[in-house]
Amino acid sequence: MAGLTPADQPTDPAKKPDKGRRQMNKLANPAPLGLAGFALTTWMLSMVNAGWYSEAGVPMVLALAFAFGGAAQFCAGLLELPRGNTFGFVAFCSYGAFWWSFALFVAFFAAHVPAAFVGWYLFMWGVFTFYMWIGSLTLNRAVSYIFLALWITFGLLALGAWGIGPATKIGGYVGLVTAIIAFYVSAAEVINETHGRVVLPLGARLSPSDVRAARII
Numbered sequence: 001m002a003g004l005t006p007a008d009q010p011t012d013p014a015k016k017p018d019k020g021r022r023q024m025n026k027l028a029n030p031a032p033l034g035l036a037g038f039a040l041t042t043w044m045l046s047m048v049n050a051g052w053y054s055e056a057g058v059p060m061v062l063a064l065a066f067a068f069g070g071a072a073q074f075c076a077g078l079l080e081l082p083r084g085n086t087f088g089f090v091a092f093c094s095y096g097a098f099w100w101s102f103a104l105f106v107a108f109f110a111a112h113v114p115a116a117f118v119g120w121y122l123f124m125w126g127v128f129t130f131y132m133w134i135g136s137l138t139l140n141r142a143v144s145y146i147f148l149a150l151w152i153t154f155g156l157l158a159l160g161a162w163g164i165g166p167a168t169k170i171g172g173y174v175g176l177v178t179a180i181i182a183f184y185v186s187a188a189e190v191i192n193e194t195h196g197r198v199v200l201p202l203g204a205r206l207s208p209s210d211v212r213a214a215r216i217i
Contacts (some may be wrong), residue, residue, distance in 0.1 A: 030076040034073045035071040040183075041065055042175055045175065051174070053058035098125060139205070145181050159171075
């Protein structure tokens with residue numbers, strides 16, 4: 001019949017569909033890749049913002065921002081398209097593009113841009129993250145915590161760029177928390193799927209007994 005895959009149409013009606021062939025038709029979950037790229041790059045930059053390391057470590061952050069936080073995360077967003085996941089597509093592609101824009105800015109343009117204008121760049125990313133946080137409130141609680149911590153991070157970094165007290169350093173520490181939560185969710189996505197059960201809980205809101213509820217969507 002039209003619309004059925006070969007795995008759904010065994011040549012012998014008496015035979016059951018081959019399980020291995022059916023599994024090959026399953027779309028992989030790109031969320032752990034996107035989350036890992038986001039988490040690792042955020043962690044490295046936040047260590048600088050928190051004052052653990054000097055700006056001499058920024059080139060390593062830029063390399064990650066181009067490759068893992070940028071390219072890998074953007075690709076994860078594109079892979080959400082065939083899964084019909086609007087939230088994942090918007091989130092991963094947007095933050096992948098954020099890391100690309102950050103790396104390009106620091107590498108080529110930072111010396112000529114006023115700090116106050118950088119503050120607006122960070123603030124508007126905070127606005128975007130805030131409404132993504134609102135959208136995430138129907139998802140697993142752990143995912144919502146990522147966006148909650150992230151919009152706070154952007155807000156603090158914006159205040160720091162505007163010269164308000166130790167906001168940048170505090171934002172660095174909140175960024176570290178954001179990265180830890182994102183790492184946890186990425187690990188949970190991989191471990192829960194490979195084990196076929198919930199090993200690392202994510203605070204599913206709808207179906208705690210269903211392993212699929214441990215996914216990002």
